[in-house]
Every structure is written in C-alpha cells, then in structure tokens.
Amino acid sequence: MTSPVGETGQQAIQRAARRAFTRQPYAEVTIRGIAADAGVSPSLVVKHFGSKERLFNSVADFGGAADQLLAAPLADLGRHMVLSLVSTRRTELMDPLLRVVFSLGNTDELALLRERFREQVTARLAERLPGEERALRAELIAGQLIGLGATLSLHRSGASAAATVEHIAELYGPALQRLIAGGTGQPPS
Amino acid sequence: MTSPVGETGQQAIQRAARRAFTRQPYAEVTIRGIAADAGVSPSLVVKHFGSKERLFNSVADFGGAADQLLAAPLADLGRHMVLSLVSTRRTELMDPLLRVVFSLGNTDELALLRERFREQVTARLAERLPGEERALRAELIAGQLIGLGATLSLHRSGASAAATVEHIAELYGPALQRLIAGGTGQPPS
Numbered sequence: 001m002t003s004p005v006g007e008t009g010q011q012a013i014q015r016a017a018r019r020a021f022t023r024q025p026y027a028e029v030t031i032r033g034i035a036a037d038a039g040v041s042p043s044l045v046v047k048h049f050g051s052k053e054r055l056f057n058s059v060a061d062f063g064g065a066a067d068q069l070l071a072a073p074l075a076d077l078g079r080h081m082v083l084s085l086v087s088t089r090r091t092e093l094m095d096p097l098l099r100v101v102f103s104l105g106n107t108d109e110l111a112l113l114r115e116r117f118r119e120q121v122t123a124r125l126a127e128r129l130p131g132e133e134r135a136l137r138a139e140l141i142a143g144q145l146i147g148l149g150a151t152l153s154l155h156r157s158g159a160s161a162a163a164t165v166e167h168i169a170e171l172y173g174p175a176l177q178r179l180i181a182g183g184t185g186q187p188p189s
Numbered sequence: 190m191t192s193p194v195g196e197t198g199q200q201a202i203q204r205a206a207r208r209a210f211t212r213q214p215y216a217e218v219t220i221r222g223i224a225a226d227a228g229v230s231p232s233l234v235v236k237h238f239g240s241k242e243r244l245f246n247s248v249a250d251f252g253g254a255a256d257q258l259l260a261a262p263l264a265d266l267g268r269h270m271v272l273s274l275v276s277t278r279r280t281e282l283m284d285p286l287l288r289v290v291f292s293l294g295n296t297d298e299l300a301l302l303r304e305r306f307r308e309q310v311t312a313r314l315a316e317r318l319p320g321e322e323r324a325l326r327a328e329l330i331a332g333q334l335i336g337l338g339a340t341l342s343l344h345r346s347g348a349s350a351a352a353t354v355e356h357i358a359e360l361y362g363p364a365l366q367r368l369i370a371g372g373t374g375q376p377p378s
Contacts, residue, residue, distance in 0.1 A: 019294070
C-alpha cells in the first residue's frame with residue numbers, strides 16, 4: 001500500500017489493522033503482517049497498540065466515530081453527520097463506519113464488530129432522537145451512513161468523488177434529517 | 190446452513206455461490222463446496238449453472254435486481270425500490286445488492302462485481318432520472334439502497350426486523366424519492 005502523504009505511523013497501523021482483521025481469519029492475522037502493510041516496524045505496532053488483541057479491540061471500537069458523528073445539535077445533525085463522514089474519509093482515507101459491513105458474512109468471528117456498532121452507534125443515535133420509534137429510525141439512519149460510505153468506495157472515480165463535501169451534504173443530509181426529526185416529513189425544528 | 194422452507198435447489202445454489210465467491214478467493218471456490226453448502230449434489234449445480242465461471246458470472250450479475258428495483262413509474266420509484274428490496278430480502282432470504290460491499294476490499298479479484306454494479310445499477314438508475322447531476326444523484330441513491338440492506342443485516346433482531354415492509358418504505362422511501370425528483374427538496378411531480 002502507498003501511504004498517503006502526511007499519514008502518521010499510528011494512522012497507517014490502524015488502516016492496516018482494519019484491512020487485516022476484516023479480510024482474514026483472526027488466527028491468520030499477525031503483528032508482523034500488519035506492520036509490513038503499514039510500512040512500519042513490528043516494534044512500532046507493539047509500542048502503539050501493545051498486542052494483537054488490543055489491536056483487534058481498536059478495530060472493533062466505533063466509540064470515537066460515534067462521538068464525531070454525533071457532535072452537533074439535533075436541528076443540524078443530518079447535515080453534520082454527512083459532512084463529518086465524508087470529511088473523515090477524505091482527510092484520513094478511512095471510513096469511520098464502513099468496516100462493519102465486512103462483518104456481515106456468516107462468520108461468528110466478527111460478531112464483536114456488529115455488537116459494538118449496535119451499542120456504540122445505533123443505540124447512542126437512538127438516545128439522541130426525539131419522538132416515536134427511535135430504535136427503528138436510528139437503524140435506518142445508520143443504514144444511510146453505512147450506505148454513503150459504501151457508495152463512495154464503490155464509485156471512487158465517479159461523480160460523488162468529484163463533488164464537494166458541502167454539496168454531498170446538501171443532497172444527502174436532508175434524508176437523514178427527516179429521520180432525525182421524526183420521519184414524518186415535517187421540517188426539523 | 191439451514192435451507193429456508195420452500196427454497197428451490199436453484200435458489201439455495203445461488204445463495205451458496207454468493208457466499209463462496211464473496212468470502213473466499215476465486216481459486217479456492219469449488220463446485221463441490223457450493224453444492225455441500227446448498228445441500229444439493231454437485232451434479233445439480235452443474236446442471237443449473239454449467240461451470241464455476243458461469244456461476245461466478247451469475248453472482249456478479251445485478252441485471253435482474255436492477256430490473257425489479259426500477260420497475261415503477263418515476264413518481265413512485267423511491268417507495269417502490271424500498272418495497273422491492275425489503276420484500277426480496279424477506280421472501281428470498283437474499284439481498285439483491287448487498288454482496289457488492291464484499292468487493293470493496295483491496296482485492297482486484299472482485300473488481301468485476303463493482304464494474305457490473307456501476308453499469309447495471311448506477312448507470313441505469315442515472316438514465317432514468319430527470320434533471321441535473323444525474324450521475325451524482327444515482328450514486329447517492331445506490332448508497333441508500335446498499336445501506337438499507339446493510340442495516341437490515343446488521344440489526345437482524347432489531348426494530349427494523351419487526352417493522353412491516355410498508356412501514357419501512359414510508360420512513361425510508363421519501364429520502365430516495367427526494368434524490369429521484371432532483372434533490373431540491375421539491376415533492377416529486
């Protein structure tokens with residue numbers, strides 16, 4: 001992998017760890033392999049993350065992503081979530097949520113990723129929502145966020161790759177805001 | 190895998206083939222393995238699909254899914270796409286689009302899945318749309334469809350699993366319809 005300009009060793013390790021744990025069985029993942037993929041020494045991986053288990057826990061942790069996605073008042077949350085997700089993808093070259101889709105196969109091994117996502121993203125989102133059917137609306141909002149990351153990855157040379165973050169938020173944000181406000185089609189208060 | 194009641198051999202083979210090709214390297218996939226997973230004989234797989242290559246081509250083909258998703262007038266297309274996607278998931282126990290996310294890793298092997306999706310889903314959707322920025326809006330609509338399947342898979346015991354197809358369409362359809370109509374927030378004509 002070519003490292004993006006200005007990427008820190010720690011970011012490179014996180015990117016490599018996400019790739020490794022979502023694409024290989026846990027038993028086959030090695031600190032050495034992750035270090036090689038990140039272009040750093042195995043000792044730097046150990047220095048930053050301690051062990052393979054701690055590295056896996058960091059891959060399965062959506063807490064920091066949820067903090068950033070939810071850091072806006074309710075009336076502006078839909079737009080903010082889109083801006084935050086697309087900006088993170090473009091500046092850090094990592095999607096904050098998309099790795100959860102690689103856990104959707106039949107393997108029990110990545111069940112922890114799904115559980116953490118439901119606790120740290122969906123449930124926290126539901127707590128923030130006003131009105132009825134908060135769990136259902138939170139699940140649908142989570143889908144819109146995962147889907148946005150998926151389509152941006154799928155169309156890397158497409159029209160969305162050329163669009164500004166603000167323009168994507170303008171087009172895609174209202175859908176999230178509608179579900180945030182109550183899914184009734186009323187404008188957010 | 191337990192076969193759903195009433196599932197035909199051909200459906201079981203298709204489900205097994207999707208699992209195999211999206212989770213294993215192409216070289217490791219065998220007709221025998223797919224037959225075992227589907228609970229049928231290898232000769233039935235050969236009878237229906239001929240060869241491993243033809244089986245892979247059927248996994249990479251989104252043409253039939255796009256036909257179904259697009260089979261509605263423009264004014265009702267958002268609602269129809271949600272109804273169609275969720276109904277297909279529930280009756281056939283297969284998502285019409287979601288397997289494309291398993292091609293989003295770094296492997297070149299599944300590049301064909303991504304290409305076919307862009308040609309057969311995104312480009313056809315763009316052709317149907319009125320107004321400006323059709324490619325961008327089609328990419329965002331594709332994201333909403335992929336995300337819906339992803340969140341339903343992620344929350345299999347969640348609120349969305351308990352909701353009726355119609356209710357999901359009522360909550361989630363307007364977001365797609367807004368992008369279909371032009372992304373300007375005007376109601377569809």
